[in-house]
Amino acid sequence: MSLVARHLEAGGISTVVMGCAKDIVEHCGVPRFLFSDFPLGNSAGRPFDVESQAFTLELALRVLESAPAARTTVQSPLRWREDPAWKLDFSNLDHLTPEEISERRKEFDAGKAIARGKRAET
Amino acid sequence: MTFAPEHDVPIPYMQRTRDYYVALGYGTPYRWAHYAEVPFSPLKTPLAQARVTLITTAAPYQPGAGEQGPGAKYNAAAKFYKVYSEATDTVPDVRISHVGYDRVHTTAEDPSTWFPLARLQEAVKAGRIAALTPRFHGAPTNRSQKVTLETDAPELLRRCREDGADVALLVPS
Numbered sequence: 656m657s658l659v660a661r662h663l664e665a666g667g668i669s670t671v672v673m674g675c676a677k678d679i680v681e682h683c684g685v686p687r688f689l690f691s692d693f694p695l696g697n698s699a700g701r702p703f704d705v706e707s708q709a710f711t712l713e714l715a716l717r718v719l720e721s722a723p724a725a726r727t728t729v730q731s732p733l734r735w736r737e738d739p740a741w742k743l744d745f746s747n748l749d750h751l752t753p754e755e756i757s758e759r760r761k762e763f764d765a766g767k768a769i770a771r772g773k774r775a776e777t
Numbered sequence: 778m779t780f781a782p783e784h785d786v787p788i789p790y791m792q793r794t795r796d797y798y799v800a801l802g803y804g805t806p807y808r809w810a811h812y813a814e815v816p817f818s819p820l821k822t823p824l825a826q827a828r829v830t831l832i833t834t835a836a837p838y839q840p841g842a843g844e845q846g847p848g849a850k851y852n853a854a855a856k857f858y859k860v861y862s863e864a865t866d867t868v869p870d871v872r873i874s875h876v877g878y879d880r881v882h883t884t885a886e887d888p889s890t891w892f893p894l895a896r897l898q899e900a901v902k903a904g905r906i907a908a909l910t911p912r913f914h915g916a917p918t919n920r921s922q923k924v925t926l927e928t929d930a931p932e933l934l935r936r937c938r939e940d941g942a943d944v945a946l947l948v949p950s
Contacts, residue, residue, distance in 0.1 A: 656834060656949040658810055659916050662930035663945050665816040668937055670945045673893070677787035684815040692787055696878030698948050699896070702887035712896045712946075716824055716905065719944060725815035739785035741882045746790075746797040760801045762851070769853040774919065 657683035671719045673698045673711065681728060688728045689715040693735045695745070700733075707733055810922055822943050829906045830942035831913040832933060834950045835871035835892050837861060847886040849874040858919055860932045862912040868895055873950040876918055891950035910940035916947075 657680050660670040664686045671687040674680050675695050680688050691698060691711060700708030711731060718729050735741060744750060751759070795806045820827070838845055842854045852874040863869050871892050873885055889895055894913060900906050914933055917924075937945060 656832070656916060656918075656947050658922065658925045659832060659930045659933055660945070660947050661812070661816055662926070663934055663937060663947075664818045666934045666938070667818050668934070668942055668945050669818050669820045670947060672947045672949070674949050676790045676949070678789055678791050679809055682791065683810040684812045686815060686817050690787070694879030694882040696873060696876075696883040696885055696950055697890045698950065699890055699893040702884070702890050705889075705896075708889050708893060708896050709899065712893050712900060713905075715946060716900070719820055720824060725817035735882070739782060742784055742786075742788050744881050745788055745879055746793045748796055748800050756800055763801060766851055766853040770856055770919070773854060773856060774858055 656680075657685045660685045669719060671715045671722075673715050677728070677730075681726070684726060686725045686727070687718045687722045688726075689718050689731065690728055691731045691733065693733075694741060697735070701735075807920075820944070824906050824944070825904060826907045827943040828908045828910055828941055829897065829944045829946060830910040830937050830940060831865070831892075831894060831897060832916055832945055832947045833871060833892055833913060834876060834916055834918045834948075835873050835888075836875050836915065837863065838870040838872050843874075845872040845874040847884050848880070849885075850880075851875075851877065856917070856919065857915065858917050860917065860929055860936070861915040862936055863915075865894060865898075865909040865911060865913050871915075876950055878950060891948060893946070893948060897946070906944075910937070910942045912936070912940055918949075 660672050664670050672685050673689045675691055675693050675698050677690045700711040836855050836857050843852050845855050855875040873891055914936055
């Protein structure tokens with residue numbers, strides 16, 4: 656998505672990325688980025704919380720209006736949970752047993768095979 | 778003086794993912810896109826006069842492509858490989874079972890958390906933005922940077938121009 660933002664921006668369209676993966680977006684480098692420190696899948700706000708979604712969109716619009724230069728990141732002040740323990744779970748090897756790792760590998764290979772087949776069809 | 782816990786920082790996804798795939802037995806780590814230079818095109822029109830487009834990585838629901846609902850396991854069969862566009866005057870059925878969202882802490886029950894079209898429609902009604910483009914656009918997430926750069930991004934720019942978009946809101950899921 657960051658690559659698309661860069662391409663549109665170079666083509667004269669002002670862009671803002673709303674996202675939850677700060678390191679990946681900033682590593683690529685985008686013009687404007689509204690970062691929500693939320694689990695992946697919640698770039699636009701909390702589930703069933705219209706107020707948080709409207710607030711997140713408003714922040715993104717303000718980033719569009721006020722970013723002084725490229726690579727402007729604004730972090731939303733909203734917090735997913737008071738306790739930050741959720742951040743320790745995502746793809747964290749310290750939390751997986753060898754059996755779970757082996758199971759994940761099988762799932763990953765299966766997913767890749769399906770995607771390969773599907774890509775070949777298109 | 779009380780500081781926040783050390784782990785209360787944005788998740789280091791690149792490091793986590795590298796370590797994870799090495800542990801799964803995949804030796805060559807994924808190389809994320811990385812640039813020193815970043816383009817910048819200042820806003821040319823006040824947002825109250827601007828036409829806004831939405832770009833998503835969510836996929837249209839595909840009957841017959843397996844479980845795509847809330848809590849579904851990663852579903853590679855639900856991926857898409859070509860840019861798609863749909864009307865913005867409805868709220869379409871777009872899903873995220875084809876991407877690696879946080880399945881432990883997110884149930885994916887409310888599409889508005891990854892697809893803010895309803896909130897954008899409200900922003901138009903409130904006069905915060907002038908209009909939405911007639912279509913939103915779907916950007917494939919097939920992990921081929923070459924395809925993204927050479928095929929998908931130019932196609933998305935073409936469609937944005939065709940729709941007269943002044944501004945693009947990009948929301949990865």
